[in-house]
Amino acid sequence: MGAKAAIISSVxxxxxxxxxxxxxxxxxxxLSTAAGFSVFSMVYMVFTVLLGVGVSYVGQxxxxxxxxxxxxxxxxSAVTFTAVASTVIGLGMAGGLSFVDGSTAHxxxxxxxxxxxVLTQDGMRYCFSTLRLPHHALIADTVRLxxxxxxxxxxxxxxxPERLIVVWGVSALPALLVGAGLLWPRVKGAPVDLRKFVRRGHLGQRFVIEFGVGNATSQLAVVGLGLFAAPLAVGALRGATTLFGPMNVLFNSATAFGPPLLNRVRGIEGKVRTTAVLAVALSGVAVAWTTVLMLLPDRQGRRLLGDTWAASAGLLPASGAQYACIALGTSALLTLRVLRPRATLPIQVVFSLASVLFMLAGYQMNGVxxxxxxxxxxxxxxxxxxWLRIMGLRRGQAAAAAASAQDLAPVLAEGGDHYQAHRRDPDPA
Known part of the structure; x- marks a missing residue:
């Protein structure tokens, strides 16, 4: 499969x-009442966290x-491990929570x-990506849709919500079977090694840490807000972020295909300029999309989110501002992962925890x-x-380049003098 076709299929x-x-x-x-969608949202967010852990530990x-x-x-090995691990975790959840009262537990x-x-079906996408068969992943995911x-x-x-969750999950079975049928001829006869996933030093362990501090922390905090404070808040927040789904597609595409393209740009200055333009463009799209949503008539909004629209509509300015800032941050992360990959983790840790604290403080001050x-x-x-970290890297590299040029100046000058002398007396012997 050609590179262009592979990129198109992946996108x-x-x-x-x-x-x-x-x-x-x-x-x-x-289909749900506002309360029912709040429960569905909390459960779906838990699934999103589990999916992120699986993708980080196995897929990446x-x-x-x-x-x-x-x-x-x-x-x-990855498909087998995902199937076994998700079965163990899933049966534990089902067995342990079936006897707990409450719609969220059920x-x-x-x-x-x-x-x-659902986890095994999604995990096959990374197998097809590794095998350079993204069009097979596209086929399976189209069946899923x-x-x-x-x-x-x-x-x-x-x-x-329990009925909707079961229907949603079982509906992935045809896509799972299609994916397995497409994958089997490619891996038939290959050995299965499950021990590598539990060995110390498995790369997935580091990726899970990055996911945990970057994404899972805030998602679990929202779930906690619903469990211990206001269940309806989760539905309102989830409804608002659902409307910004197209922005997530753009962010994911930039993260997936940005590094190879950015590596073709020469020099740190060129890379920073390129991602700065990307940041402005993505944030502009976020502002424009927010404006479209805010101008949407209530009747159309209710067609989209039902009873949840009333609560989510009031959050659109805040969510739009958040997505504009996420656009700036996504572009900066893309830059740092190319220039200095190890520089992202400390910032992710500090500011992901800060986001949780700001969310909880904001809820105490003015609700959802x-x-x-x-x-x-x-x-x-x-x-x-x-972006401040990127500017620091730019200044550091510029200073290093200037110091290197200063150190080379005497050498170049001496070489020039020697060249002139050689021209005057080409055979000094």
Whole structure:
């Protein structure tokens, strides 16, 4: 498969996967009451965290594999490990939470039942990426979209979150079977090595830490806000962020395909200018999309989110500001991962925790609207910190270049004098 076709297939696959998530949440919001969608949102956010952990621990390490035989073994091992681990975790969730009172506990128990299906199906995307077959991932994810949306839409209005979660999870089974059918001929006969996933030093362990401090912390904090303070707040926040799903597609595409393209740009100055332009462009798109959503009539908004629209509409300015800041931060992260990959983790740790604190403080001051603005403030400060780090790297490299030039000046001068002398007396002997 050619490079251009592979990139197009990969971008299309990310778009299909993101579109599936957006439509699932929109359909669930339309079918549910505000309280029901809050529970569904909390459970779906827990799934998002578990998916992120799986992708970090298995998927991100998998795509770094090289060599035909190593890749075949790694892919078969990754799918097997994901299936086994998700089954153990899912059965534990289902068995432990089935006897706990409350709709959230029952929703999480339902998630446990379908967890092996949804995690294994998603994990195959990274196998196809490693095997350089992104169009196979696109086929499987298109089947996922084509089955999930009608299955959910066929449910009656007012369906409980447990029922919606089970239908959503089981609807991934056809995509799982299609993906397995496409993958099997590529990995048939390859050995399975599950021990490498539990060995000390497995790359996935570092990636999980980065995911935990970068994304999972704030997501789990929102879940905690729903469990211990205001369940309806989670539905409102999730409804607002669902409307910004197209922005997430752009961010994911920039993160996935930015580094190889940015490495083609010469010099640190050229790289910084390129990502600065990207930052302005993405933040401009976020502002424009926020304006479109804010001008949306209530009638159309209710068609999208049902009863949740009333609460989510008031959060659009705060969420729009947050996504504009995320655009600035995403571009800065992209720059640092090319220039100085190890520089991102400390900033992620500090400002992800700060975002959680700002969210909780904002909620105490002004309810869910304050929480939304708190998340936006955290994203803004993270973006500022990342760009200040980049400016520091620019100054450091410029100073190093100037010092190097100063050190070389006497040598060049001496070489020039020697050259002139040689011209005057080409044969001094």
């Amino acid at each position: 299309a696959d990310q778009g299909v996967a993101a579109l599936t998530n957006i439509i699932v949440l929109v359909v669930a919001a339309r 390490a998998l795509v770094l594999e090289r060599g035909t035989d190593r890749v075949r073994t790694a892919c078969r 929703g999480l128990a339902a998630l446990g039942l379908v967890l092996p299906i 084509a089955v999930a949306v009608p299955a959910l839409a066929a449910q009656p209005h007012g369906a409980g 609207l304050g929480a939304a603005w708190g998340l936006g403030l955290g994203s803004a400060l993270k973006a500022v910190a990342l």
